[in-house]
């Protein structure tokens with residue numbers, strides 16, 4: 001195909017082809033996918049130029065969910081920000097809360113008690129399992145009827161995800177958007193019998209992960225994911241990809257191990273990596289991560305230390321959180337990669353608001369890989385590739 | 399006699415056929431009831447799921463709650479759906495698309511606003527890019543409050559919708575629920591698209607930019623803004639001058 005030669009314009013060159021180089025009889029078709037499309041995981045639009053069934057050019061258009069969160073946070077006090085950032089990465093709200101509170105703690109020089117750190121780690125790992133379950137379920141839908149009627153895997157995964165939602169509801173009173181982290185510690189202590197419930201749920205989920213793997217051990221699944229959407233290590237690093245997408249490309253990088261926060265330096269865990277860089281490798285990494293997270297969560301709930309949940313200087317009212325100056329950057333490993341939160345202190349409300357609040361969303365970087373990855377693939381591979389990158393639009397557009 | 403109701407909000411070819419024959423009143427009434435019964439118990443849903451509420455919508459469609467049991471089924475295209483569930487924040491860029499998708503749905507159709515973002519814009523309502531509630535764009539039948547509403551709340555909302563359709567069959571008018579008094583909504587400080595106080599030129603330019611695929615030549619927002627400001631200023635000055643003239647004329651008249 002004459003088109004192929006054009007794509008190879010160099011790794012670091014412009015992935016957007018100059019369409020004027022095509023001859024008139026190239027007969028390109030422009031296909032608009034999104035912003036409302038069942039498999040764009042929210043409101044994401046990508047414009048594809050097709051030569052027959054083959055994509056020659058892809059232009060992503062984010063911004064359909066731009067809610068001005070960063071600007072909004074500059075008007076709110078530090079304590080009010082926590083429930084707002086929940087809504088950014090709405091599949092893993094716990095991690096968003098942790099990031100902003102850790103940044104404020106770093107600015108104020110507050111020490112978080114050990115019990116709160118362990119509880120935060122536990123919540124992060126449970127959230128990771130829930131997020132990956134949601135990803136696996138929707139990936140099943142994306143790949144469609146080949147996997148037993150489309151929605152089967154979705155139904156299985158949501159059955160297990162609901163159990164984790166129940167755990168969070170038992171702890172915080174809310175299924176979603178928890179607002180359980182606060183400056184200097186956690187708000188909600190573990191209720192009676194919760195630890196037992198966690199262990200039961202973990203056992204249940206662990207058993208069922210084997211089931212999904214058995215369902216997906218299928219030639220059709222392998223054909224639709226293997227060697228599809230290959231991102232090699234160089235491209236992944238160049239685009240700033242993080243998380244499972246980067247680890248699926250063979251780069252052994254995980255902030256939990258490389259720059260430990262919370263209680264990650266006190267527990268043992270492995271970081272799963274894969275080398276294919278394709279959709280199948282990303283699936284492998286996520287499933288392995290789920291298993292590892294379940295193991296970690298079990299250790300964490302067993303070893304949850306006694307003690308207070310808030311520090312020696314408890315923050316009782318929002319007015320107490322006032323920071324004159326300084327800046328802090330906190331990076332967490334969310335289910336999608338490195339979530340950075342950058343805060344410059346000394347804003348409105350007599351120093352009770354940040355002057356600048358910046359979020360570095362991992363999903364934005366994943367989505368930015370599409371123009372490089374999509375050309376050369378068929379139209380039906382778009383949903384598989386987009387699904388395997390697991391972008392969350394609330395985070396991409398903020 | 400629902401068919402004779404001039405204010406009915408939908409049409410069906412069957413009604414128009416039957417209505418032409420005198421003496422078939424009984425048949426028309428029955429057909430109306432039958433159709434409404436069918437519509438009520440098979441509300442196929444088109445999810446306008448943009449953000450977090452969309453995840454709870456998925457949870458409602460998934461194994462535990464599963465609104466398939468009530469005959470509600472998710473369709474990925476508006477052409478096959480009866481109910482649009484707006485789940486999530488609607489931005490200025492997204493609103494024209496929502497309107498277009500709503501227009502593509504066949505009658506009869508209903509809309510459920512799920513979550514505070516779809517109801518009122520939630521805490522984003524003062525942000526420049528968010529519209530304060532989907533009811534500024536399309537008509538809403540049922541509001542399901544929450545951030546996000548639990549799946550059970552969405553089920554309750556669908557049951558309320560079924561009740562509403564049943565009432566219509568019985569010839570009873572339902573009173574539009576409106577915004578609950580108790581919520582004490584604060585109206586947005588920044589005026590949104592379509593508000594009479596806004597400058598239509600800027601709205602048009604904004605919408606055009608949002609709808610445009612052509613990134614090389616975006617509409618000139620600044621020029622539109624300057625022109626609109628100049629026009630507004632000229633209008634204001636003209637009004638002031640007219641008022642001053644009138645006042646002067648009044649004074650003269652008074653003196654005379």
Ligand code: SF4
Pocket residue numbers: 087449450451452485486487512513514515516520544545546547
């Ligand atoms: S109402 Fe809450 S949960 Fe729903 S879309 Fe808005 S912020 Fe998200």
